[in-house]
Amino acid sequence: MINPAQTEVTRETYYGISSVEKVLFYFLAAVAILVFLYGLYARFARYTGGDEDSFPRVDELPGRVVSAAKIVLTNEKQFNRDLYGGLMHSFIFWGFLSLFIATSILAFDEYAYGIVMDASFWYGDFYLAYQFMVDAMGLLFVVGIGMAMYRRYWVRNQRLWGRHTSFEDNLFIWLLFILGVGGFALEGIRIYATGMPEFEVVSFVGYGIAMVLMALEPMGMSESLADSMHWWAWWSHSLFALFFIAWIPYAKPFHMLSSFANVVTRDEKAGARLPGIPADLDATNAESIDDFTWKEMLDQDACTKCGRCSSVCPAKASKRPLDPRDVILDLKTYREGLDAGEEPKPLVADGGGVIQTETMESCMACMACMDACPVEIEHLNSFTRLNRQMVDQGDVDSNMQDVFQNVMQNGNTFGDSPRTRADWTEDVDVEVADAREEEVDYLWYVGDYPSYDERNKQVARSLATILDEADVTFGILFEDEKYDGNDIRRIGEEFLYLELAGHHVESFEACEFEKIVCTDPHSYNTFKNEYPEVDFEEFADDPMMPFEYDEYWNADGEVEVLHWTQAVEELVQDGKLALSGTELDYTVTYHDPCHLGRYNDEYEAPRELVKATGCELYEMPRNRADSFCCGGGGGGLWMDFEEEPKPSEERLREALEDTDAGALVEKFVVACPMCMTMYEDGRKTGDFEDDIEIVDIAELIVEALGKKETAGLE
Structure with missing residues (x-):
């Protein structure tokens, strides 16, 4: 037997909670908020210990906030290369945000509007719409969490696991799951305990749970048991929620705040331009963690360990000792260890450093990590700072030292x-x-x-x-x-x-x-x-x-x-070159150079020229912003790596096996001298010499114009 059905279209906010318990809840809530605020203060106060940034980060702030809000609210970066991940994050984000807004509305009605107006707007049609939206968005939230748990624990997506995966990652996802499912359980118990009011059918998830409880009456479900269950569920849900609020600034949940701040303060030209260094000879690059700028520290805190940067890194794919995520998180872990009293050590060194020199030598400066990052971490700025420290220390590859010497003495x-x-x-x-x-x-x-x-x-x-x-x-x-x-x-x-x-x-x-x-x-x-x-x-x-x-x-x-x-x-x-688009009939594919494509968003001019020669262009699966680096950037052109396969070999394999034309591709077209050099080498070492020819777009145009002899190509 349950209570008579409630008739007024609203509900009691603190159903089954005594006045003394409400006071206790307020006290615990105040403690949680204070712990949260202190943690937030400590985080941002730490950034002030970092170096000044070279570029303006908060200029035109309103526009920055609007732009960041668009990126965050649409989840556009999460959908990049990953539809499943985009949907998953959208469900979690929009569900969590909706539940936060719903809680804020309820708090406003209870503690602001209720006190000032001695009334409530949380009844009737507003209440019904409110309850429906809370259940709908809460269900999306739980589905999103379920998708995340499926990908993490069942599929065990490789990029989600690494040496920085820790207990906090598991606690974060399980706590969100408990909050989502626990909220619905609490709602279902309340609906059952208040007599299954017909209007509560708008709370379709909670009402469904209440119907399950009703079906359990023959097995002992009763009014007293429901009231007891509600009390336990209410306090459990509240304590989990308050713990989560207090925990946010101290662990992975902080990315909910730091990520947005990172997107707001991003540099639109990051990577394409690097911070300068002061003329002061006493200035240091990366002798201590405080040589990093406040923005670079924010980058470290914004990292969600998602591994998107790792999954697209050509150095990691070639088994070089570089994982972009690990470098950012190694710096963060070291900084937090120093703050906790650990002994300092070199930031970058051959042995005993936070980062190994061979790790930084492996970077191709291709910017794939930055393009893939959903929270706009500017990896290349931090990596270059570490590289400059290596130069200061003399810890540079011998081949690069020869290059430096050549440039200093002969200008090339x-x-x-x-x-x-x-x-x-x-x-x-x-x-x-x-x-x-x-x-x-x-x-x-x-x-x-x-x-x-x-x-x-x-x-x-x-x-x-x-x-x-x-x-x-x-x-x-x-x-x-x-x-x-x-x-x-x-x-x-x-x-x-x-x-x-x-x-x-x-x-x-x-x-x-x-x-x-x-x-x-x-x-x-x-x-x-x-x-x-x-x-x-x-x-x-x-x-x-x-x-x-x-x-x-x-x-x-x-x-x-x-x-x-x-x-x-x-x-x-302008009609100054007589290309009719019918001169050549080669089957070709085109490789986007990193510095033309990802760095400067130029993708169409090279393609238009290839098409203007009459060649039939087939795209590789990784093209435009997703292009895979040749391996020559960041000094890779001059250094020797034992890697299998070489980035250039992998790219040529992709051209011949993964394009729609497959082995029919005759020419691998480039628009960069470094790419030309790397792919000519990869053609030899990868045994592709009889399968494909490396050509520059300029060579195709000259052939289409009938000017190969003039160019000295015959």
Whole structure:
């Protein structure tokens, strides 16, 4: 027998709870909130111990918050590459947020509106709508948690497990599950105990549970038992909820706050531009954890251990000793250990360091980790800081030391004479102007590999032929051109990068041109995104810096910097190149270079040019922002790794096996000299020499124009 059915369309908030128990609940709630606030204060106070960030992070704050809210509310980053994960997180997020809003509404009605107006709006139609929405969104929440538990414990998704997986991960998901299921159990018991009011059918999950309890009456379910069960369920649910609130700032649940803060304070150009270092010689890079900026510390706290960065990292896929997630979490664990009184140790060192030097040497600076991260962690900033510390300590791979020496002595990574930099022009039937002596439309930065590497010289000759055929004026810097500095900067050699940047901006300023055109996406990125960030005045008086330029260069973007595919696509669109789209009939696939694609969001210009030659283009499964790195970035071009398979070999396998055309693919098309070098090597080491040819887009265009002889390709 149960109580007579309640008739008023509302319910008692503290059903079955005495006045004394309410006071106890308020006390415990106050304690939980105070513990939460103290933990929140301690977290954010810790960030103030970090270094100042190079870039503005809270400028135009309202716009940042709106943009971050859109990213977070739509869960757009969670859906990237993972529909199941996106749905799962959306259910959990929207369910949790709805339950939080519902609790806030109830608290407002009880403690604000009820006290001020001595009334309640929590009845009638509002109550019915409220109860229906709470059950609907609460059910989504429980389903989402169930999906998460299925993926974690049943499927055992590999990327969710690692050496930083701990008890707190299990406690977090199980606590959410208990809160979700416990809330429905509590609701069902209350509905049963209050006489199964007909209007409570809108609480469809709770009502279903109440019907189950009613069916158990022959087995002993009764009014007194229901009241007792409700009391136990209410207090259990409340204590779990209060514990969760108090626990948030101290463990994994803190990502609910830190992740949003991280998205708000993100740098839209992160990775494409790196923080500079001060001219102060006493400044340190990563001698202590407090050398990291407050944003880099926030990155560490925002990490949810989801492993998305690990799953797309080409270094990890090639079994190099790098897992982007572990580096971020190693730094976080070390910081928290120091705060707890542990002994300090080197942040990056061959042995005994928080991070091993070989781990950082493994990074290809491809930015796949950053693109995949749902909470906008800027891995590359922290990685570069560690690399700079390695340079300071002299803990750099011997091959890289040779590269540094070559650049310092000869201005190029090959160590060849600067006087021979333009020798490639002798084998092309085109006049290449000296941009230092005459005005040109395009100031062409050729780059190291197209200037000195025999295979890539063919690309330089092809591009010269294309520009000549389009009847535009172009010129190069000859021996005044040096290495652009992009990759050695990512390896940590900041001061050498500054010398190169200063030299080049002075060279650019001495020339007359309309646009800068780059052969290499790496050069394109550093000229476009990084040179304008350098405060040359800070270093101009340094006798070690061989330049006198003392301004910001191109700060307002008045000088247009283009990758050659962008420039040539414009020429094709303007009708200056006679490509009808029928000249060639090769079956090809195209590889997106990291520095052109993920770094700078240029995906269409290269494809349009490939199609303009008449080639039939088939996409690899990993294309555009999902492209897999060739392995040459971040110094990989110059270092030797024992890896199986090499990133270049894996990519060629993908081209021949996973594209829709499969083995019919004849040419693997690139738009980057580093990619050309890595894939030519991978073609040999992976035994693909008889299966596929590596070509640059420029070579396809020259063939389509019938100018191979002019370009010296025959």
